Amino acid sequence: MKNTLISFQNYKHFRLPITTNPLDYGKLILKRNDLKLLNKEYDEKSKCTVLTFENNFLLDHKNLFVALFAGLILQSEFKKIGKKIMIVSIFSENKTFFIHRNIIIDENTTIFIYLNKIKHNIQTFYDSGYPLTAFQILQIKLWDYETKNVLKGKKNTPPHSIHQFRRNFHHNSVKFTQNQADLIKPLKSSKNVNKISIATIDLETIQLNDIQNPISISFSYILNNEIITLFELIDYNLLLNNSDKAIKVLWFNFMMKLNNLNLNKCIIYSHNLGSFDGYFLYKGLLELPGVDINKVNSIIDDLHRFISIDLVWKDCRFIFKDSLRLFPVSLQELHWIP
Numbered sequence: 001m002k003n004t005l006i007s008f009q010n011y012k013h014f015r016l017p018i019t020t021n022p023l024d025y026g027k028l029i030l031k032r033n034d035l036k037l038l039n040k041e042y043d044e045k046s047k048c049t050v051l052t053f054e055n056n057f058l059l060d061h062k063n064l065f066v067a068l069f070a071g072l073i074l075q076s077e078f079k080k081i082g083k084k085i086m087i088v089s090i091f092s093e094n095k096t097f098f099i100h101r102n103i104i105i106d107e108n109t110t111i112f113i114y115l116n117k118i119k120h121n122i123q124t125f126y127d128s129g130y131p132l133t134a135f136q137i138l139q140i141k142l143w144d145y146e147t148k149n150v151l152k153g154k155k156n157t158p159p160h161s162i163h164q165f166r167r168n169f170h171h172n173s174v175k176f177t178q179n180q181a182d183l184i185k186p187l188k189s190s191k192n193v194n195k196i197s198i199a200t201i202d203l204e205t206i207q208l209n210d211i212q213n214p215i216s217i218s219f220s221y222i223l224n225n226e227i228i229t230l231f232e233l234i235d236y237n238l239l240l241n242n243s244d245k246a247i248k249v250l251w252f253n254f255m256m257k258l259n260n261l262n263l264n265k266c267i268i269y270s271h272n273l274g275s276f277d278g279y280f281l282y283k284g285l286l287e288l289p290g291v292d293i294n295k296v297n298s299i300i301d302d303l304h305r306f307i308s309i310d311l312v313w314k315d316c317r318f319i320f321k322d323s324l325r326l327f328p329v330s331l332q333e334l335h336w337i338p
Helices: 022-030 061-072 111-118 236-241 243-260 276-286 331-336
Strands: 007-011 014-018 035-043 048-055 084-092 095-105 125-127 130-132 137-144 198-208 211-223 226-233 266-270 296-300 306-313 316-322
Touching: 035 061, 035 137, 048 061, 061 111, 061 137, 095 111, 198 276, 211 236, 211 243, 211 276, 226 243, 236 243, 243 276, 266 276, 276 296, 276 306, 276 316
Parallel strands: 198 266, 266 316
Antiparallel strands: 007 014, 035 048, 048 137, 084 095, 084 137, 125 130, 198 211, 211 226, 296 306, 306 316
């Protein structure tokens, strides 16, 4: 690289050169060898380029983006003129996480533009209730960005253009009886749709004696276009003296309020039910007074994450599902998705 005067500014533990040319600071940062490019291939099925990097120094995910983008900008796929769709995924113990939602970049995108695009979309991931802070393997997927007209195979034509075409007629078009020709069939009436109650639940926890404990439960659903909310807070004094009893009382009081709403067969969505919230929920339901453990059922995937939890208690049935499977982003990120 040419010897030029470059101004620097600090970001995390990096010193980033202030320049409009992304290749300059990319080459400087990569001298640290923070990330190693393991493989690059074109996925014919997904029609994208897949770049696999190794996080040699186990940078936590907040510091990872600088080194990751520095590695990307040296690749020919980044230098290619035109817009691209970029998405980053990370791997930990055979689990895949999308670290931020897909964004659009081009060959002139700098690291500061990139960081600004993802600043509201950076997730913190949890496994067994504890945050994951370092990832060894990362993947970047790049798609060439094309307009809808190009994707559909349509030619771009100026407005008010006249298209000459010829309509073809086939004798199969007249294969019907005279009675059918005179008949106009009425529209079919719409089928009755059985509405299912849908609600949301969220837990808050604190760490006490090195153990995460649920301290509050919030619940919301819509009734007659009005949001109805339940909120149950743990007895703090009881928590300090007898945490197990305090948590059982918390769940009992909440479930009694929920049961009084008569929301039978209600589907209740919890974000990250699969791991973090699901463990507390499942344990709390099993310890309810008078519960029949044969009526507390769950479906889990091959990674031992909850897909759903089904409970019948006091003649009401509640079905808990993981909304993270529908919206694979954090709740904070979900707010920013248009």
